[in-house]
Every structure is written in C-alpha cells, then in structure tokens.
Amino acid sequence: MSEAEEVVEIFTDGACRGNPGPGGYGALLRFRGVTREISGCEKMTTNNRMEMMAVIEALRTLKRPCRVRVVTDSNYVKQGMTEWLPGWIRRNWVNSLKQPVKNRDLWEELLALSRQHRIEWNWVRGHCGHPENERCDALARSAIEECLGKI
Template identity: 35%
Template sequence: MRITAAADGSALGNPGPMGWAWYIDDERWAAGGAPHGTNNQGELQAVLELLRATAPANLPLLIECDSRYVIDSVTKWMPGWKRKGWRKADGKPVLNREILEAIDEEMQGRDVVFSWVKGHAGHPLNEAADERANAAAQAYQRRAEPRRGPGFPSTNPAPSAAPAPSAAVSPAPSAAPAPAGLWDDDALFAAEAEPVELRVRLAPEELARLRSRANAWGLTPEDALRRLI
C-alpha cells in the first residue's frame, strides 16, 4: 500500500516567518515552522518531516509537491552535488545543504516517488498542506504557537507521567565515556522522583541535525530533545 501525501511550505515575505506542512488526511498531518526562513526551506522541511514521520511504517510513499525546486533537487541534482562535495556546477555551495543531506539520509532504503502538482489549482491534498503551512507561518508572525497536527499515528508515543529530565547540549569532536553509574537502575528510577540533568555530547554534524529539527519545530535544542523522548 502506497501512502500519498502532500508537502508544502510558506514564507511570509520570503524570507520571513516560515511554515511547513505535510498532509495525508485529517487524522494524519503535521505542521511547524520557524520565525525566519525561505519558502524553499519550508518546502524542503515539509518533505523531511514527512519522511521522518512515516519512517517507522516503512511503506511506499508518493509525495505531491508544487515545488519543482524540491523535486529536481532530490531526484535530479542531488547525486551530482554529492559527488562534487555539495557544490553546484559553477562551484558555489549548494543552498539548504543541511536539509537536503537530512532528506538524502531519510530516503535511504525507502520507496519514495515524487509527483509535481500545480499549486492553488484545487488539488485536495496540496490545498490542505498549503493551508496548514501558511497558518503556521502566520502563527510565527504573531509569535504564537502553530497548530502542529496529530502527526502520523505510529510515531506518536504514549505520554509519560514521569517528569522530563533536563538536557544540556554541547558539540564534541568525539564521544566521551558516560559518567559511572549514569545508566544504573538506581539512577534511572531516580528520574521518577525528581528531574535528572542529562548531558549529551554530540559531534558537530549531530548537533547540526538537532538544531535543524529544533528550528523546524520552533523549539530550543533542549526542548526538541524532550519532544523526541
């Protein structure tokens, strides 16, 4: 069974308050954005978040986009960019490389095809994604929380009653050994009684991916980590 979904982005002012959204149906959609971004970044982020959300289901995916830039970047130009060290034919760096690299990573082993649809032309899924992406951009313009949607059901974990531990994130060229006893049963059960400070050492590329996801959600890296737990 192939899932059909639309992915769309919106940037007020381009660049300006940015929103992204993907939409399958009224029970399966998500939206987010950032205080500042471009329309292309929103379009790409929508595809990335759709890939991430549907990854656990590992079903064939058809992505409808009204952006030829997104489709051509992923299906035509990316292999050449990778061979050239993420540089274009003129030698200039590829724009939005961080998001494109993340999309490339998420597509590995997936059955994903893209279909171009004309925007604002009555395509139901595209119209629904566009509406939600624009609403998210408007929410960031108002400095309000956007409607984030239900997501993809298989990726929504049950809420935990335990308080979320705080996390301090710092880049590191190599991983350091965990403090003695960090993963002992006593330490884990202690989290149920009071918050635990957890320090995560990340390589620069890991921190970049975390910041990219946090920026798309409009969160700090620490809050993005909490959302992933």
C-alpha cells in the same frame, strides 16, 4: 511502484511571508484511508527551506520503511531529489555554477530519510485547485500566523 502496492501518500507545501521571513510548512499523510496532518513554522527562513521541511517532517513520522508517493508543488524539492543530488554529491556539494549548494543541511537530512523508503516523487502545480495541495498550503499559512503570534 505499481498501483496495487500499498503506498503512503504524502502531500506537502511550504510558504513564507517575505523570502526570507516567517515561514511555515504543511503536510498531509494518507495510508489505508486514514489521514494525518502536520505543520510547523520558523520565525526566519526561506520558502525553499519550508518546502523541504514539509517533506522531512512527513518522512520523520513514518515508523518503518515504506513505499511512499510524495506530491509537492516544489520543483526545487522534486528536481533536487530526482536529478540534482547525484551531481552535488559527486562534486562535494558544489552546484553546476561551482557554488556551495544552498540548504545542504536539509538536503543531507532529506537524503538520509529518503534512503529508508522507496519514494516516488511527483510534482503538482500549486494554487490550481488540487485538494490536498490546497490543504497543505492552508496548513503552512496557518503555521506562519502561529509563528507571528509568538514573536
């Protein structure tokens, strides 16, 4: 993707209190200077599932095919989408250790959503002061508190 093209920027993070435990996700979408924040929670989940849900929910908000730059602090999400998926699919959703791929339901959903867009996947180190990543982390943690209040 060239820098001159209009791009929807999506920043994401997931969090979990315990793993598994109550979890939350947060995402920030930015296009043409307008920012939108989304978040959600699940009462019993894992950190990896919340990392994935952040991207899934962000992509679900897009109304038409777009050029997208996803920024995540999850190597699991980035490497899954950019490196591991072709092998998993070729081996009928079995990983390199000959075990069923974890979170297959979310991988399949993320794959279907990603096929609608031109996506550039980027990784950023978490908890290092990246403003959008820090905001997504705060959204995810706030979502956990909401979930805990509903228990």
